[in-house]
Amino acid sequence: MAEKVTIATVARHARVSRQTVSNVLNAPHIVRQETRERVEEAISALGYRANQAARQMRTGRSRLIAARIEPTRDGINGSVLDRFLHGLTETADAAGYRVLLYTATDDEREITTYDDLLGTYELDAFVLVGTKYGDPRTEWLADRDVPFVTFGRPWDALDAHPWVDVDGAAGTAQATRHLLATGHRRVAFIGWPSGSGVGDDRRAGWRDALHAAGVDPTGLHRETEDGIAEGERLMRDLLGTEAPTAVVCASDSLALGALQAIRGIDPPVAVIGFDDTPVAVAVGLDSVSQPLGEAAARCVDLLTGVLDGNHETPTHVLLQPSLALRHTA
Amino acid sequence: MAEKVTIATVARHARVSRQTVSNVLNAPHIVRQETRERVEEAISALGYRANQAARQMRTGRSRLIAARIEPTRDGINGSVLDRFLHGLTETADAAGYRVLLYTATDDEREITTYDDLLGTYELDAFVLVGTKYGDPRTEWLADRDVPFVTFGRPWDALDAHPWVDVDGAAGTAQATRHLLATGHRRVAFIGWPSGSGVGDDRRAGWRDALHAAGVDPTGLHRETEDGIAEGERLMRDLLGTEAPTAVVCASDSLALGALQAIRGIDPPVAVIGFDDTPVAVAVGLDSVSQPLGEAAARCVDLLTGVLDGNHETPTHVLLQPSLALRHTA
DNA sequence: CTCGCCGTCTTGAACGATCCAATCTGGATA
DNA sequence: TATCCAGATTGGATCGTTCAAGACGGCGAG
Numbered sequence: 012m013a014e015k016v017t018i019a020t021v022a023r024h025a026r027v028s029r030q031t032v033s034n035v036l037n038a039p040h041i042v043r044q045e046t047r048e049r050v051e052e053a054i055s056a057l058g059y060r061a062n063q064a065a066r067q068m069r070t071g072r073s074r075l076i077a078a079r080i081e082p083t084r085d086g087i088n089g090s091v092l093d094r095f096l097h098g099l100t101e102t103a104d105a106a107g108y109r110v111l112l113y114t115a116t117d118d119e120r121e122i123t124t125y126d127d128l129l130g131t132y133e134l135d136a137f138v139l140v141g142t143k144y145g146d147p148r149t150e151w152l153a154d155r156d157v158p159f160v161t162f163g164r165p166w167d168a169l170d171a172h173p174w175v176d177v178d179g180a181a182g183t184a185q186a187t188r189h190l191l192a193t194g195h196r197r198v199a200f201i202g203w204p205s206g207s208g209v210g211d212d213r214r215a216g217w218r219d220a221l222h223a224a225g226v227d228p229t230g231l232h233r234e235t236e237d238g239i240a241e242g243e244r245l246m247r248d249l250l251g252t253e254a255p256t257a258v259v260c261a262s263d264s265l266a267l268g269a270l271q272a273i274r275g276i277d278p279p280v281a282v283i284g285f286d287d288t289p290v291a292v293a294v295g296l297d298s299v300s301q302p303l304g305e306a307a308a309r310c311v312d313l314l315t316g317v318l319d320g321n322h323e324t325p326t327h328v329l330l331q332p333s334l335a336l337r338h339t340a
Numbered sequence: 341m342a343e344k345v346t347i348a349t350v351a352r353h354a355r356v357s358r359q360t361v362s363n364v365l366n367a368p369h370i371v372r373q374e375t376r377e378r379v380e381e382a383i384s385a386l387g388y389r390a391n392q393a394a395r396q397m398r399t400g401r402s403r404l405i406a407a408r409i410e411p412t413r414d415g416i417n418g419s420v421l422d423r424f425l426h427g428l429t430e431t432a433d434a435a436g437y438r439v440l441l442y443t444a445t446d447d448e449r450e451i452t453t454y455d456d457l458l459g460t461y462e463l464d465a466f467v468l469v470g471t472k473y474g475d476p477r478t479e480w481l482a483d484r485d486v487p488f489v490t491f492g493r494p495w496d497a498l499d500a501h502p503w504v505d506v507d508g509a510a511g512t513a514q515a516t517r518h519l520l521a522t523g524h525r526r527v528a529f530i531g532w533p534s535g536s537g538v539g540d541d542r543r544a545g546w547r548d549a550l551h552a553a554g555v556d557p558t559g560l561h562r563e564t565e566d567g568i569a570e571g572e573r574l575m576r577d578l579l580g581t582e583a584p585t586a587v588v589c590a591s592d593s594l595a596l597g598a599l600q601a602i603r604g605i606d607p608p609v610a611v612i613g614f615d616d617t618p619v620a621v622a623v624g625l626d627s628v629s630q631p632l633g634e635a636a637a638r639c640v641d642l643l644t645g646v647l648d649g650n651h652e653t654p655t656h657v658l659l660q661p662s663l664a665l666r667h668t669a
Numbered sequence: 670c671t672c673g674c675c676g677t678c679t680t681g682a683a684c685g686a687t688c689c690a691a692t693c694t695g696g697a698t699a
Numbered sequence: 700t701a702t703c704c705a706g707a708t709t710g711g712a713t714c715g716t717t718c719a720a721g722a723c724g725g726c727g728a729g
Contacts, residue, residue, distance in 0.1 A: 017715055028679045033717060043677065060459030064396040065715035068684045073393070075440075080426050090618065093422040097409050100441045109461070110441040111404075112429040130389030132438070239622060267622055289419065290619045293568060293596050346685055357709050362687060372707065394685035397714045 016059045025053035036061060067133060076103055076314065077111045077128055078138045079121070090289050091303065092140060095162065098307030099138060106315050108135070122151050129157065136314045138162065144208070158317045160310045164327075166208030173317065173326040175309045179209055179285075180216030182299035182332035183259050186283040187220035189334060190257040195281060199255035200232040201245050201265050213261045213285065231255055235265075242268020250276075257281035257340065263288045266296055270339065281340035297340040299332050306330055345388045354382035365390060396462060405432055405643065406440045406457055407467045408450070419617050420632065421469060424491065427636030428467060435644050437464070451480050458486065465643045467491065473537070487646045489639045493656075495537030502646065502655040504638045508538060508614075509545030511628035511661035512588050515612040516549035518663060519586040524610060528584035529561040530574050530594045542590045542614065560584055564594075571597020579605075586610035586669065592617045595625055599668065610669040626669040628661050635659055 022029045027050060034042050035050040042050070053059075067073045078099055081092055100110045113128060115121035125148070128134045137159040142149055144167050152159045153172060164176045183200070190198045200217040203210030214232065221228045230252065233245040242265035249255055250272065257280060260266035266284030273280040284291050287300035309328045351358045356379060363371050364379040371379070382388070396402045407428055410421060429439045442457060444450035454477075457463045466488040471478055473496050481488045482501055493505045512529070519527045529546040532539035543561065550557045559581065562574040571594035578584055579601065586609060589595035595613030602609040613620050616629035638657045 015715090018717095019715080029716080030680080030718090031678060034678085037717080041677075046677080058459075060456070062397075062462070062715050063460045064393045064402070064462065065684090066717075067393040068391075068397060068686090068715080069717040071684085078441075080422075080429055082426055090419050090422065093409075093419060096441065097411055097443060100409055100443050104443065112425065112439040112441060114426060114429050114433065127389065130387075131392045133391070133393065264622070289617075290622045293593070293619045294623065344685090347687095348685080358686085359688090359710085360708060363708090366687080370707075375707080391685055394714090395687075397685080397716090398687040400714085 016057045017062070018059070021050065021053045021057055021059045024057060025050045071133060072135055072318075073133045074108050075111050075132060075134050076108050076136050076138060076311075077113055077134050079140060080112045080114055081140070082114065082116075091286055091301070094303040095140065095307050098304035099310065101304075102308040102311040106311055108311070108315070118147050121148055125151065125157070129155075135318055136160070138310055138314070144206075158314060160313045162306055162310060164208060169327065173313045175306050175313065175328040175330070177301040177306060177330045177332050179213040179299075179332070180219070182285065182301075182334075183213045183216035183261075184220040185216075185332070185334050186259045186285075186297075186299055186340075187217045188224075189336075190259070190281055190283070190340060191220070191224050191226070193281075193340070195257040196226055197231060197253070197255040197257070198226070199249050199258040200228075200260075201242060201249075201258060201269060202232065202234055202261035203237060204234045210261055217259050237262055237264050239264050239268040239271070242266065243272045244268070246272035250280075255280065257283075259283050259285075261285055263291045263296065263298055266291070266298070267294070270294070270296065283334075283340050287335045291335070291337075295337040295339060297337050298335050300335040301332050302330050345386045346391070347388070350379065350382045350386055350388045353386060354379045400462060401647075402462045402464055403437050404440050404461060404463050405437050405465050405467060405640075406442055406463050408469060409441045409443055410469070411443070411445075420615055420630070423632040424469065424636050427633035428639065430633075431637040431640040435640055437640070437644070447476050450477055454480065454486070458484075464647055465489070467639050467643070473535075487643060489642045491635055491639060493537060498656065502642045504635050504642065504657045504659070506630045506635060506659045506661050508542040508628075508661070509548070511614065511630075511663075512542045512545035512590075513549040514545075514661070514663050515588045515614075515626075515628055515669075516546045517553075518665075519588070519610055519612070519669060520549070520553050520555070522610070522669070524586040525555055526560065526582070526584040526586070527555070528578050528587040529557075529589070530571060530578075530587060530598060531561065531563055531590035532566060533563045539590055546588050566591055566593050568593050568597040568600070571595065572601045573597070575601035579609075584609065586612075588612050588614075590614055592620045592625065592627055595620070595627070596623070599623070599625065612663075612669050616664045620664070620666075624666040624668060626666050627664050629664040630661050631659050 018029050018032050021032045027046060031042060031046065032050055035047050039047055078096060103110050113124050115124050137152060137157065139148060139159060139161045141163050142161050142165055149161065149165060149172060161174045164174050165171045187198055198221060200214060202214045205211060218228050233249060235241040235245050242260065246269040258269055260269055263284040263286050266282050267290060269282050282296065284296050284298040287298040291298040347358050347361050350361045356375060360371060360375065361379055364376050368376060407425060432439050442453050444453050466481060466486065468477060468488060468490045470492045471490050471494055478490065478494065478501060488501065490503045493503050494500045516527055527550060529543060531543045534540060547557050562578060564570040564574050571589065575598040587598055589598055592613035592615050595611050596619060598611050611625065613625050613627040616627040620627040
């Protein structure tokens with residue numbers, strides 16, 4: 012077992028002082044080129060790697076970003092988080108940061124966890140996925156000047172903190188326009204009850220697209236909690252009245268339920284879901300696809316912007332979704 | 341902003357020395373009860389938290405465990421990892437460890453990443469998900485005496501290193517027995533080509549269960565790469581010959597394909613998948629369910645056993661899966 | 670010629686915890 | 700009263716890095 016290679020080993024090897032080695036790493040421009048090259052040579056020859064703990068102790072920065080991994084709620088939508096996390100890890104890596112996972116069963120515990128992570132690990136930043144109106148977590152973090160980004164807009168105060176989001180309204184609008192373009196007029200919408208920012212946004216996209224096309228949306232929409240069974244129930248309900256010929260859903264779960272409700276109906280009712288989850292891919296359901304990798308990358312961009320003191324970076328990013336067309340619309 | 345609370349602050353507050361505070365934290369039994377209580381009181385009054393970087397610098401241990409998050413291969417099976425990671429985070433947390441994510445596109449890069457993580461962050465251990473025959477990664481880690489556990493057996497040398505796995509053969513056997521018990525005789529199997537430990541294991545479970553029931557499995561099995569389209573193709577192929585009345589599949593992807601192939605056939609062919617992914621839940625597919633939370637917990641157990649020098653813990657854990665019955669069988 | 674400045678490099682101290690060896694305390698024993 | 704001992708406590712050194720301040724030589728301006 013070779014002994015540990017520290018900055019002192021490198022310094023000895025390159026016949027300079029510790030500080031000069033440190034400067035080569037952290038402020039290369041103040042070191043003369045010839046010296047710099049000698050040091051860099053020594054670094055790679057010895058396989059030196061800066062010890063993060065020691066660095067952290069001095070600078071107070073851990074180069075660690077915390078992200079929450081949730082208890083796989085629905086199962087269907089859980090995979091969105093999975094893809095987001097992967098993107099986050101990849102981009103953070105490239106920026107010299109690492110992603111630390113944490114979980115919590117409720118908001119209060121989550122805040123305790125923040126305290127813990129900050130206190131013992133000195134985390135640099137947090138990434139929150141999904142926030143609600145008046146979220147206590149963002150408030151807590153903001154109060155303490157802890158850098159953080161949310162994936163999802165703070166609907167009640169868009170300028171409260173940095174965020175990255177996908178334009179849900181644009182997604183449902185795009186889906187609706189696609190259906191209109193293929194000849195449908197009675198395009199329905201199955202979504203969530205009013206009050207959730209995300210749900211309202213997605214419904215608005217559908218409504219606006221219909222209005223723009225001169226179609227009256229009255230009677231063409233239903234609201235419910237998320238879930239396959241609920242989607243099926245509401246779709247049957249829609250079919251019972253003046254049946255729509257197509258439907259846009261606020262989630263793949265709802266869309267999957269709708270698909271089950273229309274089985275066997277001819278001509279087939281077109282269905283478009285939201286999130287492009289693996290389930291949608293599996294059953295060939297058309298769906299609005301969120302650019303999750305891109306979203307994760309932007310989260311990291313925003314954070315590094317704040318962390319590296321670059322205040323010129325924008326603090327809000329709204330990404331455009333795309334339509335994954337298969338064969339249900 | 342209150343100034344930082346260090347071990348010295350606590351010591352002053354409790355009118356003892358730093359070392360005594362440290363002893364209260366790391367070796368409580370050698371401190372007189374009265375003193376200990378005074379120190380503990382000071383700790384909670386001041387909200388003191390041991391600084392991990394400082395501790396790590398002295399002890400060389402980071403209390404960090406690395407886990408890989410993969411690029412969501414299939415999408416369907418990706419969610420298995422998601423659930424596993426959640427369990428890992430939760431259990432590690434309880435044991436005083438944190439989970440750090442990493443990714444890599446290929447084995448070579450992954451090993452470079454190990455080197456990096458060990459060098460700069462001094463990671464305590466690794467959790468690998470899925471290993472192949474003669475995996476270079478496990479070899480590299482073992483060579484350097486880095487503690488690690490795999491979720492998935494090293495099929496070529498079961499004693500090579502600690503592992504946790506789910507008994508796939510038991511799962512397919514259970515599925516097969518269930519089908520036999522409900523009156524099926526011609527129970528087919530759609531799996532992966534020979535050579536993958538996991539695939540061979542799952543096929544063996546089916547075959548053994550048939551043998552035990554006195555059913556000849558000849559002509560009742562097909563092999564292919566994973567995927568929905570492949571599952572559908574092979575199911576049609578099976579139907580073309582002496583049609584089976586039920587089929588057990590090595591994955592939910594294959595099972596989903598099989599389901600599409602048998603649509604409209606009466607009496608319906610029973611289908612059972614493997615992994616109990618969200619897709620299976622969504623479409624009501626019966627599936628063999630792996631106890632992922634339990635598996636993650638056991639991984640942490642094994643690691644802490646090694647890390648805390650407790651050599652009496654077992655090094656292999658084989659868990660039993662269960663059958664999630666819905667309505668396709 | 671001297672002074673100050675700049676670029677380059679070096680030295681000592683500090684971050685907050687743990688380990689080690691030395692010291693203190695109080696009670697039992699000679 | 701002096702001695703000893705075990706248990707509890709203390710101060711100093713240390714981990715590897717960065718920060719702050721200073722040293723050194725050369726150069727241009729006064």
